[in-house]
Amino acid sequence: MHRFANPARFLKIAGRIRPFAALVAVLTLIPGLYFALFASPADYQQGDTVRIMYIHVPSAWLAMAGYSTMALASAVALVWRHPVAELTARSAAPIGAAFTLLCLVTGSLWGKPMWGTWWVWDARLTSVLVLFFLYLGYIALADAFDDPERGGRAAGLLAIVGAVNVPIIKFSVDWWNTLHQPASVMKLGGPSIHPDMLLPLGLMAVGFTAAYAWLLLRNVETALLERKLRMAELADLDLAR
């Protein structure tokens, strides 16, 4: 972890990983879309709506991965004061929020034809909605202070406290058995989903994750540039005094 703390070193590593992530994203998302829309069977109960899963489930995973990134990076930033960690948490927030929104909307689009309703206050849906609001709260709080460092610390605390929601989301389908179906991929005893459907899901999941990695790295790089600009501005103010 400490090796990445040095911004110059981080930039070097990020510059190496990013093209690789872009390549993986392109090479999995294109065949992923092909299998998801053309070359996979309709479900025997859900018909073609099962194709919504290939978008809905990867975005749900990224919603969780984004929040986990944010909470972990915030913890590292609070303990060791690494600037790259704080910028990582800040950068993960809008990306994770976007995928959480995509997860909620596509879930609605799946719920209407299959459950007969766009929305229900089921534990899984409610806890993911709370996740979305935690993201929004983090983003608002991080920018609410004139001193970005103070904002980062306050928002970081929110991210860490809110992390309790992540296992609640994961296990909500087991603890409160309501409308949302339980896990069928990441569960004990292996996935209970047919290989013909696991293939497009796997491709899309890898593609979404690679795209997320690319976006995150690029935004941390940008945040480092913006930090440099801010510091130069402060130095200018000092000179003007």
Next chain:
Amino acid sequence: MSGFFAMGGYAAFIWPTYGLAILTMLGLLIWTMRRHARAAKLVAELEARRPRRRGVV
């Protein structure tokens, strides 16, 4: 082909899902690239300005 677009009668739910997914991905990509281009340009300007300022101070 029309059968494909009909998606077994669920076209109204499946196509918006894929449209929104592509929109989200492209939106994030464009936002990220623009933000980076803007910051990179400002840093380049700053670095071009710096040697001169050093001479003054």
